[in-house]
Amino acid sequence: MSLVVFVGAGALALAAVVLFRRPGTLVRNPLSVSTCVAISLGALVFCCSAPVTLAAVNDLTGVPNFGAPLTYGMLSAYSCSLLILLVHWRGGARERVRRMVRFSIAAYGPLIVAIVVLFVLADARTERLTDLDTYYANTPYMREMIVLYLLGHTAAMVAMCVVCLKWGREVTGLLRAGLRLILIGALLDLLGFQLAKYTAVVARWTGHDLDVLSTSVAPPMASLGALVCSAGFVLPRLLPAAVAHWCGLRDYCRLGPLWSRVEFVSTAPKPPAAWWQLPLERLHWREVAIHDALLALAPYFDDRVRQTALSAALDSGRTPHEARVTAEAAMLDAAARRAAARQAPLPTPSSHRLHATEASGPGALVELAQALARTPAPDTAGEGTVKAFQD
Template sequence: MQQGVTFYIATAALGAVLLVKLPSLVRGWRSPLVRTVNAMILLHCAGFFFAAPPTVTVVNRLSGVSNFSALLVHCILCAYACTCLALMENWRGDKAGRHHTRWRVRVWIVGHCLVVMAVIVCFVLGDVPDERPTDFDTYYANAPFIGEMLVFYLSSNVVAAGGATVVCWRWSRNIRKEIRTNGSATADGWLRASLYVLGAGFLSHFISGSLKLLAIAARWNGRNWDVLNDLVCEYAPLGAMIVTLGFLLPVFGPWLTERLVKPGRTYLALAPLMRVVRPSVTSGTDSLALTTPWYADPEQRLVNRMTNIQDWLLQLRPYCAEAIRELAHREAVQKGACRPDAVAAGLAAMLRAAADARARSTPADEGESRRAAHALRSAETEYGDLMVRVSRALQPRCQSHRRGAVPMSGARRPPT
């Protein structure tokens, strides 16, 4: 019963992946790659469903043929191996070699159709009177024609899983080279992680098929290594879960980066700026700030923090002095800072001095504050990540130059 639960959990997980990818199938059904990916997930899901011991019993009773479910599962697994190889070919295919790719895919399809026909013929010629829901492979390993049938379908699965593993690792290595050459890209990074996970999942399928072949070979030599078959039946759904995760990573990974990771990192990076421009509690203006509920997502937290910072900057405007900004900007340029960092350093020095002047209740000259406000608006228009750069410039020197600081590229000011 426990094995049946694990098989059904794997079926549900793969079914969820299929539902997630269904819109892409509808949009790109003309693409051989899209059709192959969805067919592979569907066959993988069907294989686990019909391999579950409770389903095996029901199928055998409905068909009236002893161990008919074993034949059905073996044919599904052969078709799954064919889709894995076809997926490899479509991945490796390009526009220049599209004709050759189609030809190789057709060769794999024809070859596996012959394997399925051989499996069916061997099953018809063989004799399997005893129903074996979990140990069919090892129990009938020495039966005439059934042993050959097992070798046919297991060999196709092992070859397909091994080939898919090699392709995943090679493709991930090529993506790694492209990222190093052209710069980091979020989508390529998630695709690379997906390929690593898929490679691990296909490797588990390769190991499972190899262990089954070892158990069958042991039966041929008069030994009992059925524990290998039991081990495969127990942990086979784990490989399906790994493959499921591999298909989900490129679908939800970029969304997680854009909706959770980037807003969260920008939210934390703005903390030094918020502490500087935030008015004191005794002034009473802090009570007008937006409050963020505990259940808010990172995007909402970032929007609220940016809104509060903009409001506090307006309150700090009368205390800003353009002369301080210009002096700090020139010093940053003399030290070799790039133009965006020099602009941020000037604004950071101006805002820190303005916060100190507000604490002493000594406003700056009106002309100075007007020019400072104009410089701030111009810088915000020119640099989308200005506030994050200013916040980084306001950090203590030991933190701002610490290796591994939050990268500023890609940070954008959300609408307020």
């Protein structure tokens, strides 16, 4: 059972780490703060509910079952944080948001106090690490404590389901997908974890024994719900960045033919070769270095080469844009060959501006790279920079 709940804790902790990767930006955004607080509290709840943790807490405090009010109080705080998260997520007038946040705290604050007070009043001297809810289901004060924490968590999950259903009809894309995942996770918690707990406790009230629902069914369902919910929390924030970095890595690789052709003339300072450098950062540096190389090769651009290649491309049926890129690739190839051979710059170099230097983003450079890949590369090994061989 400890492994099951630790899996749920790990899933929520990972989601919190992903969202907390930029603390400076996060603290200025109430939505991000409330999201990380809710996910972190969820991870702590799973850690505290593990039998290994409960035994350690009980031994440390010397109070049998001290881990119960700790876990239940933290679960109530987690439920409150979910409601606050929903309030911030929905947004609205600032005063209304603050009022709803204060209302949530006012509702769950006394609930947490009541859980602690009821535990103090109860007679719970026998340590129970896995079946406390059912073992003490008929014990005065413990019975009320168990019902209170379950009702508080149920209210939060029901509210989450209602908001996800309503809001899911108003939004599209990744946000809707994230809301659906959160809804599924909340339903797994309601129908799996909480329904199993309620059934097992009520069975004890009526003289029956369905403890297996509380000890064997509820924990894995809670962990599964946490996994799905954590995916819903991070999907709208993480997936766009992941897609952007994937596209950046693709463009970085596609710029390879162009970079290998002009690398020997670039004087741009090289970034530190760190394996953890993100693809978009690598792409940005390669763009800068290529533009620097194109600037260095400008004195070698020959309009005659470009015009000849342009006419040939148009005659072969290329569109005007394709013909322009092909001609510019031919002119760049000839310039790289002259520079690699350490020839003098042209007396009257071309004043033509490359499409790759006019357009923003890596798309135009990628087009030039793909056109250049169709021409044989000059031998530029060991040639140094243009500045070096011009001296």
